[in-house]
Amino acid sequence: KQEVxxxxxxxxxxxxxxxxxxxxxxxxxIYNLQWFRQDPxxxxxxxxxxxxxxxxxxxxxxxxxxxxxxxxxxxxxxASQPGDSATYLCAVRGSSNTGKLIFGxxxxxxxxx
Amino acid sequence: NAGVTQTxxxxxLKTGQSMTLLCAQDMNHEYMYWYRxxxxxxxxxxHYSVGEGTTAKGExxxxxxxxxxKKQNFLLGLESAAPSQTSVxxxxxxxxxxxxxxxxxxxxxxxxx
Numbered sequence: 392k393q394e395v396x397x398x399x400x401x402x403x404x405x406x407x408x409x410x411x412x413x414x415x416x417x418x419x420x421i422y423n424l425q426w427f428r429q430d431p432x433x434x435x436x437x438x439x440x441x442x443x444x445x446x447x448x449x450x451x452x453x454x455x456x457x458x459x460x461x462x463x464x465x466x467x468x469x470a471s472q473p474g475d476s477a478t479y480l481c482a483v484r485g486s487s488n489t490g491k492l493i494f495g496x497x498x499x500x501x502x503x504x
Numbered sequence: 505n506a507g508v509t510q511t512x513x514x515x516x517l518k519t520g521q522s523m524t525l526l527c528a529q530d531m532n533h534e535y536m537y538w539y540r541x542x543x544x545x546x547x548x549x550x551h552y553s554v555g556e557g558t559t560a561k562g563e564x565x566x567x568x569x570x571x572x573x574k575k576q577n578f579l580l581g582l583e584s585a586a587p588s589q590t591s592v593x594x595x596x597x598x599x600x601x602x603x604x605x606x607x608x609x610x611x612x613x614x615x616x617x
Contacts, residue, residue: 425605434594435608480547482606489554490535490598491562492606496546 393418395483397495404471405503412466412498414481419459425492426455426466427480435480439466471502506530508609510595516615517585525580525612527595533607534600536578537562538570540591541611547594553578554600585616 394417404410414424423442427435439448439455441464447456454467468475478499482492511526527536538550539562549562553572567589569581578597582589595609 427608432613434610437605437607440605482547484606489552489560490600490606491537491549491552492547492596494539494547496544 393421393483393485393493395481395493395495397479397481397498399498400496401499401501403501403503406471406473408471408502409467409469410471410500412468412479412481412500414464414466414495416462416464416483416493418485419462420486421459422484422486424455424457424464425482425484426453426464427482429478429480429497431477438479468500471500473502473504476500476502508595508597508607510593510609510612512612513610514613516617517582518617519586521585522581522583523585523614524582525593525595525614527578527580527597527609528576529578529595529597529607530576531597531599531607532575533597534575535598536572537596537606538568538578538580539594539596540564541594542591550580550593585614587616590614590616 425440426438441457452469457464478497480497482494508529537552539547541547551570553559556575559570571579593612596606598606
């Protein structure tokens with residue numbers, strides 16, 4: 392059974408710092424991995440999608456990497472801003488043809504001015 | 505193009521009452537999902553559908569029923585609500601083509617007293 396773990400559960404950093412969020416998964420037979428952002432009381436916003444054949448994806452100050460063989464992904468945020476404060480979720484899509492996502496429990500990030 | 509919409513946004517039910525949550529998507533996606541999000545538990549899959557007229561159980565299906573009579577709509581029903589069903593419910597959809605990202609609705613916050 393696929394399990395997804397995100398460490399740390401919470402992170403507080405000063406503005407301007409570069410930071411890394413971690414996601415690990417137990418079954419390397421994934422189709423893709425998706426990083427989401429969730430603001431308090433809101434829905435999920437997709438940030439980056441990495442296919443199993445890719446090593447990384449970039450969008451602005453965000454860079455996500457994937458090492459499928461070791462079951463790990465990282466989300467790198469450069470030059471963090473207070474507006475980056477949110478919960479970040481990673482989710483893996485398995486190789487079955489159902490498209491189901493298995494989510495980690497998230498990392499809550501606070502960026503202090 | 506509204507994406508994924510959910511109705512209602514908030515609801516309070518008494519134990520034993522019934523209700524239906526509606527999810528609609530205008531992206532012609534084949535696959536649709538219902539998740540629930542609880543503190544400390546992350547998002548868990550309740551039911552899903554890989555096409556019009558088909559549904560399947562997810563990780564936590566007990567106490568819920570679903571229907572997909574039209575491709576664009578996915579309904580989640582609670583026949584006899586229980587306090588354990590107090591949660592935030594998210595609907596999501598994705599194209600059947602592999603490798604695409606899932607899109608989420610804004611959520612329905614349900615409280616059962």
